[in-house]
Amino acid sequence: xxxxxxxxxxxxxxxxxxxxxxxxxxxxxxxxxxxxxxxxxxxxxxxxxxxxxxxxxxxxxxxxxxxxxxxxxxxxxxxxxxxxxxxxxxxxxxxxxxxxxxxxxxxxxxxxxxxxxxxxxxxxxxxxxxxxxxxxxxxxxxxxxxxxxxxxxxxxxxxxxxxxxxxxxxxxxxxxxxxxxxxxxxxxxxxxxxxxxxxxxxxxxxxxxxxxxxx
Amino acid sequence: xxxxxxxxxxxxxxxxxxxxxxxxxxxxxxxxxxxxxxxxxxxxxxxxxxxxxxxxxxxxxxxxxxxxxxxxxxxxxxxxxxxxxxxxxxxxxxxxxxxxxxxxxxxxxxxxxxxxxxxxxxxxxxxxxxxxxxxxxxxxxxxxxxxxxxxxxxxxxxxxxxxxxxxxxxxxxxxxxxxxxxxxxxxxxxxxxxxxxxxxxxxxxxxxxxxxxxx
Numbered sequence: 001x002x003x004x005x006x007x008x009x010x011x012x013x014x015x016x017x018x019x020x021x022x023x024x025x026x027x028x029x030x031x032x033x034x035x036x037x038x039x040x041x042x043x044x045x046x047x048x049x050x051x052x053x054x055x056x057x058x059x060x061x062x063x064x065x066x067x068x069x070x071x072x073x074x075x076x077x078x079x080x081x082x083x084x085x086x087x088x089x090x091x092x093x094x095x096x097x098x099x100x101x102x103x104x105x106x107x108x109x110x111x112x113x114x115x116x117x118x119x120x121x122x123x124x125x126x127x128x129x130x131x132x133x134x135x136x137x138x139x140x141x142x143x144x145x146x147x148x149x150x151x152x153x154x155x156x157x158x159x160x161x162x163x164x165x166x167x168x169x170x171x172x173x174x175x176x177x178x179x180x181x182x183x184x185x186x187x188x189x190x191x192x193x194x195x196x197x198x199x200x201x202x203x204x205x206x207x208x209x210x211x212x213x214x215x
Numbered sequence: 216x217x218x219x220x221x222x223x224x225x226x227x228x229x230x231x232x233x234x235x236x237x238x239x240x241x242x243x244x245x246x247x248x249x250x251x252x253x254x255x256x257x258x259x260x261x262x263x264x265x266x267x268x269x270x271x272x273x274x275x276x277x278x279x280x281x282x283x284x285x286x287x288x289x290x291x292x293x294x295x296x297x298x299x300x301x302x303x304x305x306x307x308x309x310x311x312x313x314x315x316x317x318x319x320x321x322x323x324x325x326x327x328x329x330x331x332x333x334x335x336x337x338x339x340x341x342x343x344x345x346x347x348x349x350x351x352x353x354x355x356x357x358x359x360x361x362x363x364x365x366x367x368x369x370x371x372x373x374x375x376x377x378x379x380x381x382x383x384x385x386x387x388x389x390x391x392x393x394x395x396x397x398x399x400x401x402x403x404x405x406x407x408x409x410x411x412x413x414x415x416x417x418x419x420x421x422x423x424x425x426x427x428x429x430x
Contacts, residue, residue, distance in 0.1 A: 113382075127342060131365040138363075146361015146373060148353075150346045158361060167328075167382035168403050176399055181392045188383050 024125050024153050028062045031123075035063070045092045048118060051200055054207040060129035061122050064156075069118040069196050071095050071189050073103035073169075076110040094190040097183050104170055104182065111170030113182075115189045117144070117161035117196050123154055130155035136210075140203040161199060163192040239340050239368050243277045246338075250278070260307045263333060266415055269422040275344035276337050279371075284333040284411050286310050286404050288318035288384075291325040309405040312398050319385055319397065326385030328397075330404045332359070332376035332411050338369055345370035351425075355418040376414060378407040 035056070038044055044052065048068035055061050073089035076082065088111065089095075089103025104111050124130035130147055137145040137159040144160040165188060170176055250271070253259055259267065263283035270276050288304035291297065303326065304310075304318025319326050339345035345362055352360040352374040359375040380403060385391055 127365065134362075135364070144359070146363050147349075147365075148361050149350070150342065150362075164379060164381050165383075166379050168380075168399060171399065177392050177396045181396070184383060184386065184391055 021125075021153075028123075031062050031064060032056055047092065047197065048120070048200065050204055051120065051207065054204060054211075055120070055122055055133075058207070058210060060125045061133060064121045064123055066120045067116065067118060068092050068200070069161075069163075069193060070116050071100075071193065072114045072116065073100065073107065074112045074114055075107040076112060078110065094193050095186055097179075097186050100186050101179065101182060104175055107170045108173050109171075110168060111175075113165065113167055113169045113185055113189075115163065115165040115192055117163045118142075118159070118200055120159040121148075122157045122159060124157060125153050125155075127155055130157050133157055133159075136206050137203065140206055141199040142203065159203075161196050163196050165189050165192065236340075246277050246279060247271055262307065262412065262415065263335070265419055266335065266422065269419060269426075270335070270337055270348075273422070273425060275340045276348060279336045279338055281335045282331065282333060283307050283415070284376075284378075284408060285331050286315075286408065287329045287331065288315065288322065289327045289329055290322040291327060293325065309408050310401055312394075312401050315401050316394065316397060319390055322385045323388050324386075325383060326390075328380065328382055328384045328400055328404075330378065330380040330407055332378045333357075333374070333415055335374040336363075337372045337374060339372060340368050340370075342370055345372050348372055348374075351421050352418065355421055356414040357418065374418075376411050378411050380404050380407065 035044070035052075039049075044066070045068040048066050052063050052066055055063050070090060070092050071094075072087060072091075074082070075086040075088050077084045088106045089100060091099070100113070104113070122133060124133060127147075127150065134145055134147060134157050137157075142159050142161045144158075144162050146158055146160075148156045148158050150156075165185065167185070168176065169182065169185075175182075250259070250267070254264075259281070260283040263281050267278045267281055270278050284307065286304075286306050286309075287302060289297070290301040290303050292299045303321045304315060306314070315328070319328070337348055339348060342362075342365065349360055349362060349372050352372075357374050357376045359373075359377050361373055361375075363371045363373050365371075380400065382400070383391065384397065384400075390397075
């Protein structure tokens with residue numbers, strides 16, 4: 001009788017596992033199909049594409065959103081109200097002083113100069129695989145990475161880095177600092193931009209190694 | 216025979232669970248004893264103390280490090296080399312323009328004005344409890360929170376927020392911006408400081424509610 005129940009339990013567990021697994025594969029296929037559409041429309045940044053392809057090619061993961069890092073000029077109605085913000089400039093690359101000065105001159109409320117590091121949201125099928133990619137990301141220098149939410153077969157891992165610049169630069173249409181200061185900001189933002197590009201390359205190498213292990 | 220092995224397995228699992236649990240309690244006691252020493256030496260910031268006490272009073276958690284948020288003037292030898300940095304000013308409170316201007320005038324290499332949000336590292340005994348405190352932190356506005364590492368009975372959760380200012384302010388002893396710009400930076404850093412104090416209070420309320428649920 002014990003043996004009968006053990007067999008029954010084993011069959012039930014297999015079916016539950018199979019059900020979860022097949023719904024996971026279906027969801028991944030749907031997401032990757034939308035990803036391909038975004039790619040065709042040119043909405044995915046070239047700099048982060050190899051990383052996304054490497055992650056999506058692995059069996060336990062898919063990506064849901066990403067940014068390869070950016071320099072932005074944000075016009076904010078007030079501190080923290082990023083929902084009502086207007087982008088006066090947005091670049092996923094190193095910047096030139098003149099384009100930044102132009103974008104700042106367009107700010108009418110609170111103009112902020114911001115450098116955001118790369119960010120990737122990865123969905124993993126279980127906690128062990130989530131921990132694996134998290135640990136790789138942290139070792140590659142993405143020290144602000146973490147697991148953001150845990151659901152049955154949907155663990156969200158954020159890959160994120162620490163390189164930042166965030167400072168107010170204009171108020172009510174009046175630029176608070178002179179050109180020399182803004183040129184220095186541009187110089188340092190570009191330096192930090194190069195640093196996180198190197199981190200992306202390091203991450204690509206480690207992700208590629210996972211393919212060899214899987215073979 | 217099946218029944219014999221099931222009983223044996225059940226006893227083994229109970230012993231393993233008991234062993235893990237007792238080592239967890241022992242470790243928590245050790246950490247809290249060190250925490251009490253730090254408290255007597257005045258090393259724990261008053262602003263974050265109620266939060267730490269609330270977390271440490273719950274059965275599934277203990278805290279290992281914390282900062283209630285700070286404004287710092289950092290003198291860096293070069294971008295990203297924070298290990299060799301010298302603190303020219305460090306305040307766990309709102310600041311006055313004169314103390315900031317004095318600290319900036321002491322920088323000899325790259326002077327950075329930085330506002331860091333509050334940060335707490337919490338150890339949880341299992342993944343379910345880790346997810347619970349993570350979810351509470353995110354709902355209270357600590358949107359940069361995440362699970363940082365997963366070990367058997369030691370899950371590290373980082374509670375962290377997004378309010379930041381980080382900008383270069385002097386180079387080779389030369390201050391890059393005028394007093395008016397630095398005064399504006401001080402004004403915005405103080406504003407953001409107030410905002411994350413409100414988040415800490417919100418978190419305290421939610422943590423306190425957990426005690427009612429446990430009763």
